[in-house]
Amino acid sequence: xxxxxVDIPEAFQFLLEPHRYKSAYGGRGRGASWSFARVLxxxxxxxxxxxxCTREYQNSIKDSVYKVLCDQxxxxxxxPYYNINKTEIFSKIGSEFIFKGxxxxxxxxxxxxxxVVWLEEAQNVSEESWRFLIPTIRKDNSxxxxxxxxxxxxxxxxxxxxxxxxxxxxxxxxxxKDNPFFPETLRKEMEHCRRVDRDAYLHIWEGQPLRQSEALxxxxxxxxxxxxxxxxxxxxxxGDWGFANDPTALIRCFIVGNDLYIDHExxxxxxxxxxxxxxxxxxxxSRDNLIIADSARPETISYVKRQGFIIRACRKSAGxxxxxTKIGFVRDGISFLRKFDxxxxxxxxxxxxxxxxxxxxxxxxxxxxxxxxLLDSFNHCIDSxxxxxxxxIQSTETDWETLVNT
Numbered sequence: 001x002x003x004x005x006v007d008i009p010e011a012f013q014f015l016l017e018p019h020r021y022k023s024a025y026g027g028r029g030r031g032a033s034w035s036f037a038r039v040l041x042x043x044x045x046x047x048x049x050x051x052x053c054t055r056e057y058q059n060s061i062k063d064s065v066y067k068v069l070c071d072q073x074x075x076x077x078x079x080p081y082y083n084i085n086k087t088e089i090f091s092k093i094g095s096e097f098i099f100k101g102x103x104x105x106x107x108x109x110x111x112x113x114x115x116v117v118w119l120e121e122a123q124n125v126s127e128e129s130w131r132f133l134i135p136t137i138r139k140d141n142s143x144x145x146x147x148x149x150x151x152x153x154x155x156x157x158x159x160x161x162x163x164x165x166x167x168x169x170x171x172x173x174x175x176x177k178d179n180p181f182f183p184e185t186l187r188k189e190m191e192h193c194r195r196v197d198r199d200a201y202l203h204i205w206e207g208q209p210l211r212q213s214e215a216l217x218x219x220x221x222x223x224x225x226x227x228x229x230x231x232x233x234x235x236x237x238x239g240d241w242g243f244a245n246d247p248t249a250l251i252r253c254f255i256v257g258n259d260l261y262i263d264h265e266x267x268x269x270x271x272x273x274x275x276x277x278x279x280x281x282x283x284x285x286s287r288d289n290l291i292i293a294d295s296a297r298p299e300t301i302s303y304v305k306r307q308g309f310i311i312r313a314c315r316k317s318a319g320x321x322x323x324x325t326k327i328g329f330v331r332d333g334i335s336f337l338r339k340f341d342x343x344x345x346x347x348x349x350x351x352x353x354x355x356x357x358x359x360x361x362x363x364x365x366x367x368x369x370x371x372x373x374l375l376d377s378f379n380h381c382i383d384s385x386x387x388x389x390x391x392x393i394q395s396t397e398t399d400w401e402t403l404v405n406t
Contacts, residue, residue: 006041008035008038010178011035012174014172015035016039018143019143019168020143021143021146021166021168022144022145022170023161024036024147024148024174025123025146025150025157025158026149026174027149027150027176027204027207028176028204028205029179029186030178030179033120033147040116040118041072041078045081045095046093049115049116050095050096050111050114050116051095051114051118052100052108052116052117053069053098053118054102054119055121055122056121056125057101057102057124057348058099058100058102059348063101064120065118069097073089102132103226109132114137114139115141115142115143116144116145117137117145119148120147120148121148121350123155123158124151125156125157130160150203150209150210152210175206193205197360197375200358200360210358214370215361215363216357216358217361217374218343221340221343222343222345224353225345225346226347233256234255235254235285237251237285237286237290238251238291238292239280240294240381241294242268242269246269247267247351248267248271249380249384250265250291251265251381251384251385252264257341258339259342260337260340260342260343260344261343261344262344264283265348265351265352265381266282266286267380267381280309287309288310289310290310290311292311293313293314294383295315298313301313330383333386333390334374336386336389336393337385351380351381352385355381357378358377359375359379360375361375
């Protein structure tokens with residue numbers, strides 16, 4: 001046994017038991033990533049294990065749980081037990097943590113002797129990926145661990161590990177109530193959400209599966225899929241600036257026929273002024289094409305421009321020559337987006353998907369009637385999208401109340 005001693009919340013003690021599948025799903029703030037990392041680091045400190053850390057789409061080590069593991073090694077004073085390089089983590093007894101995305105199945109298939117797979121954000125794993133991964137992890141007593149926020153009932157992961165659980169599977173619904181270290185900042189956000197939007201609270205914080213509400217702005221208008229941009233296509237870039245707990249976001253999109261495609265996003269909460277160029281550089285072509293950004297922070301736009309980006313402020317109007325209120329500007333943008341036949345969101349754009357899943361009209365609390373008022377939440381990537389397409393958006397005299405019901 002190891003002399004390593006760490007605190008594991010009671011709700012996550014099942015991770016120490018032998019099971020083929022171990023699944024922790026539910027709402028935000030439950031401490032799943034933190035707990036999974038602690039358990040795996042403890043086990044790997046005294047049992048030689050090969051651990052694959054993966055997710056549906058991983059462009060670089062930054063997209064993985066690498067930082068979570070490194071942070072826990074520091075916090076738990078496990079540095080004497082581990083060696084860390086830029087791409088892998090090794091224990092002194094020979095355990096290793098490997099980081100690969102499921103979009104590279106051949107690379108994963110070539111890794112022999114995997115003891116544990118940790119799938120972070122498993123709600124995004126496609127049925128195709130599950131069909132590949134499960135038979136690939138075939139070592140005796142190997143295990144598949146899933147940490148994930150509840151998505152829709154129809155999602156392959158929900159169907160496989162909640163509705164139709166396989167043999168030897170422990171799948172637990174956990175929430176912030178199971179996290180003894182739930183931070184006060186998140187508690188305030190949770191309580192605000194519970195007051196203003198009960199449905200969103202039940203999904204985001206209580207982990208109930210998302211159901212298609214009549215109040216959803218883009219209900220039935222979008223799909224999540226993998227696709228490649230056609231050669232020679234024109235890209236549009238839009239950026240939104242974060243304040244306090246809001247994320248800074250950059251979106252890349254393109255149009256084919258009357259379909260809109262969103263193929264890249266860069267999102268970060270708590271991004272410092274000087275970190276914005278590095279964040280934007282994660283999107284291909286961001287330095288070579290015009291970025292239209294939120295006009296609320298002219299000093300940020302000036303700074304980003306000095307770093308070599310082609311960027312200007314949005315005009316806070318629907319069309320180039322049209323002056324309108326901020327509300328009118330938002331409405332014109334949403335009206336324009338809803339007129340596309342279909343909006344295609346790449347599976348790697350998880351923040352954009354999350355916003356499309358939740359962006360809603362206000363509803364009357366007493367009658368349940370959908371009101372022609374947009375809720376000011378889950379809209380940072382969507383705002384970036386509006387800015388990106390500003391030059392195409394024309395001010396309209398749309399009957400907003402009619403649009404709500406279409």
